[in-house]
Amino acid sequence: MAQLYFEYGAMGSGKSIEILKVAHNYESQDKKVLLLTPLVNDRDGIGMIASRIGLKRPATVVSKDDNLFDMIDHDNSKELAAVLVDEAQFLTVDQVDQLAYVVDKLGLPVMAFGLKQDAFNHLFEGSRRLLEVADKLEEMKTICSFCGKKATTQLRFADGKPQYSGNQVQIGGDEAYLPTCRYHWYHPVLEMIAAK
Incomplete structure (x- = not known):
C-alpha cells in the first residue's frame, strides 16, 4: 500500500x-x-x-x-x-x-x-x-559541528558570526550553515565559526 x-x-x-x-x-x-x-x-x-x-x-x-x-x-x-x-x-x-x-x-x-x-x-x-x-x-541523523552529539538543527553564520534573524530562506551550504545540537545553537564556539 x-x-x-x-x-x-x-x-x-x-x-x-x-x-x-x-x-x-x-x-x-x-x-x-x-x-x-x-x-x-x-x-x-x-x-x-x-x-x-x-x-x-x-x-x-x-x-x-x-x-x-x-x-x-x-x-x-x-x-x-x-x-x-x-x-x-x-x-x-x-x-x-x-x-x-x-x-x-x-x-x-x-x-x-x-x-x-x-x-x-x-x-x-x-x-x-x-x-x-x-x-x-x-x-536522518548527523552530528553537531561543535561537540559530536546528535545535531537537531543548523546554525547560520556570516563573517564568522552566528545569525539569529533574517530571511527564513537563504540558500547555502557548508559556507553558511553548520549542523548543531540545541545547546551549541544557543552557545556556538565562535572560534570554530571564525575559522570557517
Missing part, C-alpha cells in the same frame, strides 16, 4: 544522497521515478539535486504555483513506481496535500526529504504540513 514518507534531518545529514540512492535503487530494477525539486533550491543550479559528496542529477522543477497532483497525474503516472521530492520544506501546504492525494488516489508512494526547521528553529511551512499528514516519519 502506497504511503507518504517524510525523511527529515539537519543540514549535512545525507538527505540528498539518500534521495539519489533511492532513485538509483528503483531504476536499477527498471522502475521509473519522478524526481522533484523546488525552484528556490538553486544551490547547485536550478533543477539539480546534489549531495555534498559530489553526486548529482537533474530533477523536475516545481514552483509554488504548481499543482503537484496534476503534474504527476499527467506525467504518465501509470508508468511511475514512486515520486521523490528533494528540499520538501519549501513546498506549500497545498502542495503537500496534493502529494497526499497522489498517494491516496493514484496509489503511488511519495518520499519527501527535507529540513524540519529553519536556521532560527521555526518549522518550514512544507515541513509542518508533512509532519501533520505523512504516514511515516524518519529522522
Whole structure:
C-alpha cells in the first residue's frame, strides 16, 4: 500500500544522497521515478539535486504555483513506481496535500526529504504540513559541528558570526550553515565559526 514518507534531518545529514540512492535503487530494477525539486533550491543550479559528496542529477522543477497532483497525474503516472521530492520544506501546504492525494488516489508512494526547521528553529511551512499528514516519519541523523552529539538543527553564520534573524530562506551550504545540537545553537564556539 502506497504511503507518504517524510525523511527529515539537519543540514549535512545525507538527505540528498539518500534521495539519489533511492532513485538509483528503483531504476536499477527498471522502475521509473519522478524526481522533484523546488525552484528556490538553486544551490547547485536550478533543477539539480546534489549531495555534498559530489553526486548529482537533474530533477523536475516545481514552483509554488504548481499543482503537484496534476503534474504527476499527467506525467504518465501509470508508468511511475514512486515520486521523490528533494528540499520538501519549501513546498506549500497545498502542495503537500496534493502529494497526499497522489498517494491516496493514484496509489503511488511519495518520499519527501527535507529540513524540519529553519536556521532560527521555526518549522518550514512544507515541513509542518508533512509532519501533520505523512504516514511515516524518519529522522536522518548527523552530528553537531561543535561537540559530536546528535545535531537537531543548523546554525547560520556570516563573517564568522552566528545569525539569529533574517530571511527564513537563504540558500547555502557548508559556507553558511553548520549542523548543531540545541545547546551549541544557543552557545556556538565562535572560534570554530571564525575559522570557517
